[in-house]
Amino acid sequence: xxxxxxxxxxxxxxxxxxxxxxxxxxxxxxDPAGFATHQELEVRRNGPASMxxxxxxxxxxxxxxxDLDRRLQDMDAQGVDVQLVSPSPSHFYYFAGRDLxxxxxxxxxxxxxxxxDRAPDRLHGLGLVPxxxxxxxxxxxxxxxxxxxxxxxxxxxxxxxxxxPDRSTVELSDQRLEPFWARAEELGALVFLHPFGxxxxxxxxxxxxxxxxxxxxxxxxxxxxxxxSGVLDRHPGLKVLAAHGGGYLPTKxxxxxxAWKVRPxxxxxxxxxxxxxxxxxxxxxxxxxxxxRALVAAAGPEQVLLGSDYPFDMGSDSPVTEVREAGLAxxxxxxxxxxxxxxxxxxxxAALTARPTx
Numbered sequence: 001x002x003x004x005x006x007x008x009x010x011x012x013x014x015x016x017x018x019x020x021x022x023x024x025x026x027x028x029x030x031d032p033a034g035f036a037t038h039q040e041l042e043v044r045r046n047g048p049a050s051m052x053x054x055x056x057x058x059x060x061x062x063x064x065x066x067d068l069d070r071r072l073q074d075m076d077a078q079g080v081d082v083q084l085v086s087p088s089p090s091h092f093y094y095f096a097g098r099d100l101x102x103x104x105x106x107x108x109x110x111x112x113x114x115x116x117d118r119a120p121d122r123l124h125g126l127g128l129v130p131x132x133x134x135x136x137x138x139x140x141x142x143x144x145x146x147x148x149x150x151x152x153x154x155x156x157x158x159x160x161x162x163x164x165p166d167r168s169t170v171e172l173s174d175q176r177l178e179p180f181w182a183r184a185e186e187l188g189a190l191v192f193l194h195p196f197g198x199x200x201x202x203x204x205x206x207x208x209x210x211x212x213x214x215x216x217x218x219x220x221x222x223x224x225x226x227x228x229s230g231v232l233d234r235h236p237g238l239k240v241l242a243a244h245g246g247g248y249l250p251t252k253x254x255x256x257x258x259a260w261k262v263r264p265x266x267x268x269x270x271x272x273x274x275x276x277x278x279x280x281x282x283x284x285x286x287x288x289x290x291x292x293r294a295l296v297a298a299a300g301p302e303q304v305l306l307g308s309d310y311p312f313d314m315g316s317d318s319p320v321t322e323v324r325e326a327g328l329a330x331x332x333x334x335x336x337x338x339x340x341x342x343x344x345x346x347x348x349x350a351a352l353t354a355r356p357t358x
Contacts, residue, residue: 009338010081011320011348014192015243015283015307017088020067020111027093027104034095034162035133045197045214046207050234057313066313068118074310075122079320081338083310084118084346086126086154089196094132094159101130105140113148124346125150126192132159134176138183138334145189152190154237157222158199162302169199172222173229190344194243195219211314219247224256230269236279239344245286250277250298274298281344283307285316286338289326301332305340318348 028035044049063070065088075083087108096104109127111225116123127144129137140247145148159170170176184191198204198214219242226240242249246339256273259266277299285355287308296304306323309315316322321334341347 008349009334009342011079011337012082012084012306012341013075013078013080013308013310013319014084014241014305014341014346015194015285015315016083016085016310017312018067018085018112018115019062019088020091020108021066023087023091023104023108023111024094026107027096027100028102028203030100031096034097038095039095041201042197044209045201045205046210049206050208050210053208061313063312068115072119072122072312078308078318080306080308082124082191082341082347084124084126084151085339086192086194087112089129089154089156089194091128092131092156092159092196092249094130094156095162096130096132097162098130098133098341100138101133102136102140105130105136106143106236109144109148112150114318125153126154126190129153129155129180131155131170132161134170134174134180137177137180141187141189142179144156145187145299152184152192154194156197157193157218162265171225173225177231178234181231181235181238184239185237188237188239188345190239190241190245190346192241193219193222195222195247202333208309215244215314216247219244220249220252223247223249223280224273226261227266227273228256228266232276232279233270238279239281241283241305241344243282243283243285243309245284245295245304246280246282246290246299248283251291251294253277253298278303281305281340283317284311284323285324287316289322292326293328296326296328296332296336301328301335302340304336304341305344306337 093104098141112125112127116125121292129140129148141153144153161168161170195215195218198218204210204214253274260272282304284292284304306319308319
């Protein structure tokens, strides 16, 4: 019996960034000491060679990060109909105090709204919330979704609380986040998990390990906090999308499942950890056809969406081609390239003609 033809959908890239220079200027003016300390931390984490290379990369890709016409041209060249645009993770500024952090979130939300409004048939947006101040996150989320009309928010993998003398870490398992998860579920808001920085700090300051190792490691740690703490049991309608294919987690859960069986302290979730892959979403940015096939096999084709990390050099300049090179079944490929995005409410305007995905 012949295979059913793949359904066609607009091709949607759910992992793309915009740089907001005015936001960096604001935080540098309002909290110069905090900003300087943050910059020093970045130098320690990345090392001089990576800082120099990253500075050159940002300078070269400045038009892609800021210019709308260039973005749309690149989308056309890639075969991407729609982008879900989120602020560069460098704008998290989790060192900011309460008042400044809320102002930064509001300005980021409004700036993303104004940016995507310039091409409403091609772009959707995500905003920011201050993860370092859990008590303010609902206010920022409501601003992003209800006032600015964005589809959700982007968060990092952890944050240190600036106002806490012990600098306690806010993990995604933190009880203080429960109201935020509940509100995101109630609103149907997408929560995009995108790490920035790593608690391993100087151990990764050579060979660009601060990115190549820290990003997938931070994804694995953050998602494990989310799973093991039972957040996904308490909020079954929560929509969490993990960047970089979820990092090391999706295809390495055998050890976690074993711990869930034999260790009482690992039983904070109702089911084995691997079962929660079906409740999470992942982008396709794994840089390997073999790894993409493994991700789809582990999580299911309905949980994986096209992602490019546009326009950074650790992203993909040909994200659609890379998905097709994985050799997925035609229906699975169609889901990854656009069908799953439509399920999450990320789609083009009705007037935009869908591209064939197979």
